Amino acid sequence: MKRIFVFAALAAISLSACQQDLEIEENKLPGEAVVFTATTESSATKTALSENGDSYDVVWSSGDQITIVDAAAKVGAYSTTSTTTRADFTKDSGDDAETAPYKAWYPASVYNAGTPALSAVQTYVEGNISGSPMYAESSTNSLEFKNLVGIIRLNVSTTQGGKIVRRIVLSANEGMSGAISNAASLVANNYVAAVSGTSGVTLECGESGIAIGTEAIPFYLAVPANTYTSLSITVVTTDGLSQTRTANTGITVSRSQITGVTISFNDLQPPVTDLSAASTANTYIVSSAGKYKFKATVKGNGGLDPLTGMTATTIDPASIAGVKVLWELYGQGRAIKHDGSAYDISYSDGYVYFSTPDTFIPGDACVAVYDSEGTILWSWLIWATPEPGTLTHNDATFMDRNLGAIDVGNCMRGFCFQWGRKDAFSAADGNKYAPYTYVPAASTVFDKVSGTNQSIDYTVKHPTTFIGNSSDYTWMSDDLSIKPWRSDVKTIYDPCPAGWRVPTKENISGISDLPATGIHHDDSGYNDFGNPWTGYYWTASTNEGADDCAWAFCNDGRNLMHWGQDQGYAIRPVRE
Numbered sequence: 001m002k003r004i005f006v007f008a009a010l011a012a013i014s015l016s017a018c019q020q021d022l023e024i025e026e027n028k029l030p031g032e033a034v035v036f037t038a039t040t041e042s043s044a045t046k047t048a049l050s051e052n053g054d055s056y057d058v059v060w061s062s063g064d065q066i067t068i069v070d071a072a073a074k075v076g077a078y079s080t081t082s083t084t085t086r087a088d089f090t091k092d093s094g095d096d097a098e099t100a101p102y103k104a105w106y107p108a109s110v111y112n113a114g115t116p117a118l119s120a121v122q123t124y125v126e127g128n129i130s131g132s133p134m135y136a137e138s139s140t141n142s143l144e145f146k147n148l149v150g151i152i153r154l155n156v157s158t159t160q161g162g163k164i165v166r167r168i169v170l171s172a173n174e175g176m177s178g179a180i181s182n183a184a185s186l187v188a189n190n191y192v193a194a195v196s197g198t199s200g201v202t203l204e205c206g207e208s209g210i211a212i213g214t215e216a217i218p219f220y221l222a223v224p225a226n227t228y229t230s231l232s233i234t235v236v237t238t239d240g241l242s243q244t245r246t247a248n249t250g251i252t253v254s255r256s257q258i259t260g261v262t263i264s265f266n267d268l269q270p271p272v273t274d275l276s277a278a279s280t281a282n283t284y285i286v287s288s289a290g291k292y293k294f295k296a297t298v299k300g301n302g303g304l305d306p307l308t309g310m311t312a313t314t315i316d317p318a319s320i321a322g323v324k325v326l327w328e329l330y331g332q333g334r335a336i337k338h339d340g341s342a343y344d345i346s347y348s349d350g351y352v353y354f355s356t357p358d359t360f361i362p363g364d365a366c367v368a369v370y371d372s373e374g375t376i377l378w379s380w381l382i383w384a385t386p387e388p389g390t391l392t393h394n395d396a397t398f399m400d401r402n403l404g405a406i407d408v409g410n411c412m413r414g415f416c417f418q419w420g421r422k423d424a425f426s427a428a429d430g431n432k433y434a435p436y437t438y439v440p441a442a443s444t445v446f447d448k449v450s451g452t453n454q455s456i457d458y459t460v461k462h463p464t465t466f467i468g469n470s471s472d473y474t475w476m477s478d479d480l481s482i483k484p485w486r487s488d489v490k491t492i493y494d495p496c497p498a499g500w501r502v503p504t505k506e507n508i509s510g511i512s513d514l515p516a517t518g519i520h521h522d523d524s525g526y527n528d529f530g531n532p533w534t535g536y537y538w539t540a541s542t543n544e545g546a547d548d549c550a551w552a553f554c555n556d557g558r559n560l561m562h563w564g565q566d567q568g569y570a571i572r573p574v575r576e
Helices: 108-115 454-462
Strands: 005-009 049-050 055-061 065-069 076-080 087-095 100-106 121-123 134-138 142-147 151-156 163-171 201-204 210-212 219-222 225-228 233-238 242-246 251-255 258-264 272-274 283-286 291-295 322-327 345-348 350-355 363-370 376-384 390-393 397-399 415-418 449-450 466-469 537-544 546-554 557-566
Touching: 065 087, 065 108, 065 449, 100 322, 151 163, 151 251, 151 537, 163 219, 201 219, 201 350, 201 376, 210 219, 233 283, 283 291, 322 345, 376 454, 537 557
Parallel strands: 005 142, 121 201, 151 258, 272 291, 283 376, 449 466
Antiparallel strands: 005 087, 049 055, 065 076, 065 100, 076 087, 100 134, 134 142, 151 219, 163 201, 163 210, 163 233, 225 251, 233 242, 291 350, 322 363, 345 350, 363 376, 390 397, 537 546, 546 557
16 A cells, blocks of 8 residues: 655735644554655646635645655655645655655755755746745654745736736845755744845746736735845836836845735836946947946956056946036937937946937947046947948958948948047048037037147046147057057957957958048147048057057058057957
8 A cells, every 4th residue: 555645735824913824633544655656747836825814825736746855865756636725745756755754845846956945936826926935844744834935915007008017026135036045944943944145036927928007916926034125126018118116115024924015117118238238348339229228337348457457447336426428420310319408318326327219320429427526437439330240351350340330331431549549539521521520519529639648547537639749659648568459458448349359460451441531630630630532440559669659551552551659540340
């Protein structure tokens, strides 16, 4: 004969201030062998909530599966076909549990190969929870399960019509998922599971989602008992909109109880794309309309600072007073949304946030963060362009357009840069000795200092000032051996987007079909663009015989020549 273990769930989730556990009678069949049979677990199984007066009982569902570990460290999975608060479980897989005492986990996945953990992803069930974690210990075959967590019931509404929730994400300063740090002492800790860190939890609502409206719809999430500070709740809809709301007071969740939170999401917007999520840079490419952000506390790529010879230090967020748009190219429209009086750009918590116009418009903008005295701390190029393609030359992968160009043709040919500087200056507008059209006007935004060299630090604080000094071919007053651009490594002053860099002379030698850009003269006024029918392109390589000169590619048949670093030439980015 076989022996069937009986496992019961307590009356677990109480809406009242007090709670009483359900007492379970022991079910023994003396003299019978311990044998278990099983069914396969279904991914759709759950433990459901069943109303019982002022409280909710946790009831088993057919197909629910648990993990049992006996005193001999034998591990087996067991399942039930019942839908009651008291159910029979038979072995599904693994070892027979033969030696008391027994330890049991629900859902079976919580056991996690011996490192019990609370899942970071839960599945929406209408009016219910999905597999709220429970634990039991017993010296007999009758196990009384206790809840390890509490439940947050989010009552969600919106005044925006036709919105369907795809997922809900919760996070706080305290952890909601991950390894159970007190797994070995749960009984002594009154079954209150604890996790470390700050990992949140996501409630997945399926591809079809759950419709919400002006009448609140409940969503249940199981989380450890705790007081959560800075609780952040993000709703994401099936049409790609989202909104995050953060509690300004602590939210307390008790074990085995439901904490209700009623909250409306009436400003669901397109998601904010983090341009710096993978890597930071001095230029960020935007290829579609939307809302964006990037880290404002990292200098360039956060790599080598040739000025110190060390990895670049970050900018203290507390020193950043705000952000502003220094200039934009103005042709078809603006790259950053403007309502007629102000740009849609802001700074918060170490990030710059901005929006594009509702219809994507290719173009460029230079934005900068500044301190309380208005001094610029760092600046970036926002490059609104269709996603660039590539071409191959000398076994190197080049971008199919110049840095700053809005297409691969000649209508806008990219910008000119002084060698070693991260900030862009205008190239010739077509075959003209004049710059592009800027907002504000170029004559208002840009200026020029001549006759004296300036420091690298000066260029950071004055990104729109061209430094001309034809007497010694460089703009730098720093030690010329510093080399702000390097041929062996990308530095924090490299102006290219993440994954790209200024090419070396070996990369670019002999390349063909680069558009004419002209040059930005070192010794004349800002509007003097020499040779607009010729293309000049910087490399990151300096001339071995003269630190104040660097190699540049000329598309007029002269190929590579070395030129003064204070000239303004174009850049054709190469893959890192």
